[in-house]
Amino acid sequence: MSGKPVLHYFNIQGRMESIRWLLAAAGVEFEENLLMGQEDLEKLRNDGLLMFQQVPMVEMDGMKMVQSRAILNYIATKYNLYGKDMKERLLIDMYTEGMADLFELFIKLMSSPTEQRDAAKSLIKDRAKNRFFPAFEKVLKSHGQDYLVGNKLSKADILLTELLYMVEEFDASLLTSFTLLQALKTRVSNLPNVKKFLQPGSQRKPYSTKIY
Incomplete structure (x- = not known):
């Protein structure tokens, strides 16, 4: 395993996109396990990897993190993007x-x-x-x-x-x-990290495929 965060979600923006943005802005390279359909989601569930049986899920720092706002808060704290007090x-x-x-x-x-x-x-x-x-x-x-x-x-x-x-x-x-x-x-x-994320070919997902 590379040590990079691994994002488990579908190949859409959805509730994972803000996490992608925050990691990219912090300059953190990440990998994605893109779920192709319900079978992939069921496999994560059956393997006991999803606390509440739903994605997004992020593997990071030895944890399997769920709930998008909790994940965002963790990333923001870790990379000093959460204020000084x-x-x-x-x-x-x-x-x-x-x-x-x-x-x-x-x-x-x-x-x-x-x-x-x-x-x-x-x-x-x-x-x-x-x-x-x-x-x-x-x-x-x-x-x-x-x-x-x-x-x-x-x-x-x-x-x-x-x-x-x-x-x-x-x-x-x-x-x-x-x-x-x-x-x-x-x-x-x-900002250099964000500018890179906005370039074609990045891990940013297009609005046209947004599904909730």
């Missing part, structure tokens, strides 16, 4: 939980019946433009710093950048009036 960690958690609410709307969209998708899309547009993006824009404006918390790259910046790419691919016009968010997206995207 309890107050900064609270802010990072507040911001990432807000992002998670918007991510969940995308999950709901993907699982919605066809006749309900227009309403689900409208809800995403409304919440992104009128609730979540104004809040993050206000945070950046309030302190005038490069990053959301402590003027240092954190889990919150990386996951927000991932979300901005998702929303941009969904409807680019939603970002038009949020100049500070656009600047953050550019700033994080130009």
